[in-house]
Amino acid sequence: MSWREWTGRMRKRPFPDCSAEPVADPVHHTILALAIEGFSAPDRTTMHRLAVRAGIYRVAEQALSAVGVEWEECHRADLGDGVLILVPAGYPKAVFTELVPAELTAFLAVHNAARVRPERIRLRVALHAGEVSYDVHGTTGAAIVHTFRLLRSRVLEDAVACAGGDLALIASAWFYDEIIRHSPVSRPDLFRQVLVQEKETAAHGWVRLLGSGDGARRQPAG
DSSP states (O other), X not given: OOHHHHHHHHHHSOOOOTTSOOOOSOEEEEEEEEEETTTTOTTOOHHHHHHHXXXXXXXXXXHHHHTTOOGGGSEEEEOSSEEEEEEETTSOTTXXXXXXXXXXXXXXXXXXXXXXXXXXXXXXXXXXXXXXXXXXTEEEOHHHHHHHXXXXXXXXXXHHHHOSSSEEEEEEHHHHHHTGGGOGGGOGGGOEEEEEEETTEEEEEEEEEESSTTTTTOOOOX
């Protein structure tokens, strides 16, 4: 198909009905946001970025499927350098700190072992839960905003820079207080409390580092 034929076909596709009313009633979700560390690094070409984008989706789907979370039941939104995953409330939240981090780390190791350096992935992961509202364009809600503040925080970026492993996880204070500290399997002893100060947000979070070597125990300096 030529470029002219492709653009002509795209023009004929119907646009969403933007006049539709948004869904007013929010829905509770576990909120998982993943971002590729150093996505825009100068040593990455467009082909490298396409490879890591494909990789993060594959790793996320494999990790969730491995713990019994159906990928097709989750709402996903692309972030350019990552993905936002909204998990239905019916899944136990402890799964996301007891099982998911280890599965993400394992599948990342498989991906990275088969790739050249610019296509290897180190992940920042933010974990929260709360109410989410839907409209024809996607989703919104204070809980999503808070998750993004955690994911993009300087304190998490610093943790990744200091880590020896492939994954840095930050959980919200709510998630730590309600889920992690009550679950020995989640290893609350490996989480470190941090202060997140991003834009209008000033809140505590809890960081854990995972991966090969001593990555799960090393702490940022300062």
